[in-house]
Amino acid sequence: GAGVSQSPRYKVTKRGQDVALRCDPISGHVSLYWYRQALGQGPEFLTYFNYEAQQDKSGLPNDRFSAERPEGSISTLTIQRTEQRDSAMYRCASSFPGLAGGETQYFGPGTRLLVL
Amino acid sequence: SQKIEQNSEALNIQEGKTATLTCNYTNYSPAYLQWYRQDPGRGPVFLLLIRENEKEKRKERLKVTFDTTLKQSLFHITASQPADSATYLCALQAGTALIFGKGTTLSVSS
Numbered sequence: 001g002a003g004v005s006q007s008p009r010y011k012v013t014k015r016g017q018d019v020a021l022r023c024d025p026i027s028g029h030v031s032l033y034w035y036r037q038a039l040g041q042g043p044e045f046l047t048y049f050n051y052e053a054q055q056d057k058s059g060l061p062n063d064r065f066s067a068e069r070p071e072g073s074i075s076t077l078t079i080q081r082t083e084q085r086d087s088a089m090y091r092c093a094s095s096f097p098g099l100a101g102g103e104t105q106y107f108g109p110g111t112r113l114l115v116l
Numbered sequence: 117s118q119k120i121e122q123n124s125e126a127l128n129i130q131e132g133k134t135a136t137l138t139c140n141y142t143n144y145s146p147a148y149l150q151w152y153r154q155d156p157g158r159g160p161v162f163l164l165l166i167r168e169n170e171k172e173k174r175k176e177r178l179k180v181t182f183d184t185t186l187k188q189s190l191f192h193i194t195a196s197q198p199a200d201s202a203t204y205l206c207a208l209q210a211g212t213a214l215i216f217g218k219g220t221t222l223s224v225s226s
Contacts (some may be wrong), residue, residue, distance in 0.1 A: 004159075033214070042205050042216030043160065056212040091159055104150070105214060107159030 002026070004108035006092050013082055013116045018033055021077045021111045025094030026105060034077050034091045037110070043091055059061060090114075104116045119143065122206060122217040129196055130225055137220045139193040144215075146208040149182055149189050154203045154219065162203075164191075165202035196224045 013019050031050055035043035036102075045071045048056040051072040060066070060074050069075040075110070079086055091110045095103035121140045128224040142192070148167040152160035166173045166189065173180045179192040193200050203219040 015133075039217035040218070042207070042218050043214075045215065048212045050212075059213065104162045104165065105160075106162070109159055 006108040018080045023075045023092030029094035031095045035091045037089045120217040122220045128223045135193040139189040141148045150207045152205045
């Protein structure tokens with residue numbers, strides 16, 4: 001089936017505006033992750049959902065960042081009052097729990113956010 | 117603090133040689149470790165997973181070792197090809213999060 005999709009692929013916004021980034025995981029995948037990736041760095045964990053429950057939000061940088069997955073499928077990452085330092089690639093990944101643990105994560109193409 | 121280090125930012129080798137990439141970690145006791153490949157402008161793609169009770173794992177031209185005493189994983193690509201040129205990321209599971217290294221960019225010249 002289709003892979004993980006994210007929209008928009010590019011987002012340019014002015015400082016102080018709110019943005020909403022969308023992730024559509026692979027159908028049937030229980031786990032959903034949000035990451036932020038700076039140039040030349042590996043993905044940095046932001047938050048994790050198991051079905052609709054946000055089970056780990058320890059990576060969210062501050063309270064301007066929030067995420068939801070109300071029906072256990074599509075997820076939205078919202079950044080309020082954006083700042084220039086929020087500019088980065090935001091990636092979503094999904095996985096289906098393996099029987100023996102160790103979940104392979106399938107990444108989406110990412111949303112490139114630029115805050116002017 | 118917890119840390120994952122991929123020792124080389126860049127590795128250049130000739131086609132046909134074996135590429136060896138290193139991943140070291142501190143202050144973790146991971147049950148398993150994963151390696152991903154990332155091409156420019158794309159998301160990471162899963163390659164291999166190795167568990168703490170496995171010393172070595174192979175998949176085609178790829179081989180991964182995992183030494184929990186040394187806290188190190190080695191990733192080998194044998195008979196390397198220009199198409200293997202990419203950034204390779206190691207990742208550890210820490211609770212529900214995957215913690216990634218910065219990656220090593222491999223360039224294979226013909």
